[in-house]
Amino acid sequence: IVTVTSLRDGTFDVKALPSGDYYAIALPTLDEGSWGEPDNLRALIARATPFTLGVGALKSLTLTLQR
Numbered sequence: 001i002v003t004v005t006s007l008r009d010g011t012f013d014v015k016a017l018p019s020g021d022y023y024a025i026a027l028p029t030l031d032e033g034s035w036g037e038p039d040n041l042r043a044l045i046a047r048a049t050p051f052t053l054g055v056g057a058l059k060s061l062t063l064t065l066q067r
Contacts, residue, residue, distance in 0.1 A: 001035060019055045023048035026063040 006012045006026075025048040034040050047066050053059055 003030075017053055019053050019057070021050065021052050023050050024061055024063055025049065026065045028065060028067065 002014060002017065004012045004014055023045055025044055035044060049061060049063060051059055051061060
C-alpha cells in the first residue's frame with residue numbers, strides 16, 4: 001500500500017513503483033489500518049481504478065474523489 005497526499009491543485013506524483021498491477025483510489029480520508037480489513041479492502045477495490053505499470057513506464061491517471 002502506498003499512501004499519497006495530493007498537492008493543493010489536486011495532483012500527485014509517485015516515484016519508484018515497481019512494475020506490476022495496481023489499484024488507485026482518491027479518498028478524502030481513510031482511517032489508519034482500516035483498508036486492510038477484508039470487507040473494507042473489497043469495497044475499496046470495487047471503486048478503485050485498476051492500472052498496470054511496465055518496467056520504466058510512466059502512467060497518468062485522472063481519479064474522481066470517492067466519498
